[in-house]
Amino acid sequence: MERIYTACLIIIGNEILSGRTQDSNLAFLGEKLNEIGIRMDEARVVPDIPERVMHTVNEVRSAFDYVFTTGGIGPTHDDITSQCVADSFDVPLILHPDAHKAMLSFYGQEQLTEARLRMAHVPEGAKLIENDISIAPGYQIENVFVMAGVPKIMQSMFSKLAPGLTGGKPMVSRTLTSHAKEGEIAKDLGDIQRKFPDVDVGSYPFMGRGGTGVRIVMRSTDENLLMQCEEAIDAVLNSYT
Amino acid sequence: MERIYTACLIIIGNEILSGRTQDSNLAFLGEKLNEIGIRMDEARVVPDIPERVMHTVNEVRSAFDYVFTTGGIGPTHDDITSQCVADSFDVPLILHPDAHKAMLSFYGQEQLTEARLRMAHVPEGAKLIENDISIAPGYQIENVFVMAGVPKIMQSMFSKLAPGLTGGKPMVSRTLTSHAKEGEIAKDLGDIQRKFPDVDVGSYPFMGRGGTGVRIVMRSTDENLLMQCEEAIDAVLNSYT
Known part of the structure; x- marks a missing residue:
């Protein structure tokens, strides 16, 4: 561990x-x-x-x-x-x-x-x-x-x-931004989070001049898992655009 | 009280x-x-x-x-x-x-x-x-x-x-800014704080393009005390410029 x-x-x-x-x-x-x-x-x-x-x-x-x-x-x-x-x-x-x-x-x-x-x-x-x-x-x-x-x-x-200072492995992160609505992608995101328990998947809605949307931030100490998780989320986001 | x-x-x-x-x-x-x-x-x-x-x-x-x-x-x-x-x-x-x-x-x-x-x-x-x-x-x-x-x-x-929401009396604040050095005015400031226990006197050094200095923030629910405290601090700051 x-x-x-x-x-x-x-x-x-x-x-x-x-x-x-x-x-x-x-x-x-x-x-x-x-x-x-x-x-x-x-x-x-x-x-x-x-x-x-x-x-x-x-x-x-x-x-x-x-x-x-x-x-x-x-x-x-x-x-x-x-x-x-x-x-x-x-x-x-x-x-x-x-x-x-x-x-x-x-x-x-x-x-x-x-x-x-x-x-x-x-x-x-x-x-x-x-x-x-x-x-x-x-x-x-x-x-x-x-x-x-x-x-x-x-x-x-x-x-x-x-x-x-003594530390462990740093968290590495990836961010995907989309105009998809949180309420529409939430179920798929939750499924992916359950599939990748060692990746911390955060969903952050934003509203600004460029319109509203959501930023999905994935963080993990495992680059390989992170990449797989990103691919899965990317596929979800693409299906909503 | x-x-x-x-x-x-x-x-x-x-x-x-x-x-x-x-x-x-x-x-x-x-x-x-x-x-x-x-x-x-x-x-x-x-x-x-x-x-x-x-x-x-x-x-x-x-x-x-x-x-x-x-x-x-x-x-x-x-x-x-x-x-x-x-x-x-x-x-x-x-x-x-x-x-x-x-x-x-x-x-x-x-x-x-x-x-x-x-x-x-x-x-x-x-x-x-x-x-x-x-x-x-x-x-x-x-x-x-x-x-x-x-x-x-x-x-x-x-x-x-x-x-x-139910609240009490709001804190009112005054701010004085000076190029005096904290280490020089500290004793006088401390004396004033002791004289005005119902005023919260904060001293915040800053450094920026305009040089270094200190911001003295006074806060109290009593406007009258605040005014007296401000006069006392103003006199201290003036004696250092």
Whole structure:
């Protein structure tokens, strides 16, 4: 039996829940993790409330192989993630010597405000994750990877940590688009899904300027099965045009 | 003490987790719910796996005032939401007479395939939510509102159900943008947050073509407090330019 590696993303931030900021980190990580054979299996968006963040970290870190968090590791009062993660692992937040050294050399003693120094604090036992944009690091503690919320910084952090992740076989996908109506092809699609239980067949209706239609997405770790499934679905779609 | 009404959104769909589709329903609902005094307090993105959806519905419907779901109510095999919601409430899925009638009149007996008829099935006791775009309805059962995943249809459903929701005072917000550095204003911001505990002060760094900076967002149900808080923050930002 093929081992499936799963991940959960915790998006920390009132600004995502209020609708003010549109998250884009989930889509990025969903794709990138799949490339290395890790399946994004759940995501949770939680507000900047310490008990809620801590509770969520604790709940998901035992349920998924990997947990990623985005947001809340800056220097301001609303950056609560690190304390929450430390509390979740029941370890103290400590000044990491390497992060301290890097920030001291970047800012100089005078500019290294107390607020900035907060960003050099990590849960005891955490391993730093650097990035190419900001001097403030993310970090890993056990299976939890704590990253910035700003997409560019998060993406850079992810590129640094990704080589250390262990995954299985990536899902490969095929997409077929058609003007067929979901309600007409549904029965045939269901039959094909039953015939190919190891292919995940998704049916996504769309409506846009080009009219309405449906996008059939097939995903599997087995290219050969995927090809057979695609042929079967292609035949169904062709019979409705 | 002011009553706070909370909501949780469950986004059902592998296509959001894989990164193939970018969700936009959370941002829409976060804003619209706030206008009627309901706070989006959590969101979860879960895969098309019946036990996972059912477990999530059960967990959150007792923890939040309102639960909204998007996705998975179409006619195809991967549309599992209604069965999951029915199971979560431990009621059967029944053919709703009004939905049946509407779909029969829209499609005619011959075009009303078994697959389409699935969309007229709702958990026993559910109340239909219509929309202006598709004949297939959403529905409400207790505090759970089940909606389509296609944004246009979801938005139309939300416009129909919104008048029936009870909320508190909406959060009003002010935003100040500055080229000040978070690490320099952090201490002052924290002091102001402590002085105005009923204002939620968020600090969001940005980087773009116009350079880097920070967006300070203040949110409160009290306009007067908000104004005072804004003046205090404005003074801080001005002292750094």
